Amino acid sequence: MTRTDLADLYRAYIACLNRQDWRQLGQFVGDEVxxxxxxxxxxxxxxxxxxxxxxxxDLRFEIGLLVVDPPHVASNLLFDCTPTGLLFGLPVNGRRVRFAENVFYEFRDGHIAEVRSVIDKAAVEA
Known part of the structure; x- marks a missing residue:
């Protein structure tokens, strides 16, 4: 898979998440992820x-930075949302929060096989 193909596949995956189209999730995520x-x-x-x-x-995934080196994808995802109740163990209770997630993916056979996620919890605390 070329860099362009993998970048396009990743963008389609993010669009799937934003649509909450769970029936299509298996087109992007492997059975044994x-x-x-x-x-x-x-x-x-x-x-x-x-x-x-x-x-x-109101969760929405926005790609802030995308780096593709097949079979890997690194993405900085940006969030601006209003969670209800707790978020990562913090009582936000409907207040607007902005934070980022750095996510590293490994694709195998055209599907996400590994996900490594680091969330900027300090931004949520602030």
């Missing part, structure tokens, strides 16, 4: 995303 070293599988990954959208009704 791992998240931060833990095997979660496609169903666990989907459940995690669904929980995120329930906790953050």
């Amino acid at each position: 791992r998240y931060n070293g833990e095997p979660v599988g496609l169903s666990g990954y989907r459940a995690m995303l669904e929980r995120d959208f329930r906790a953050i009704p």
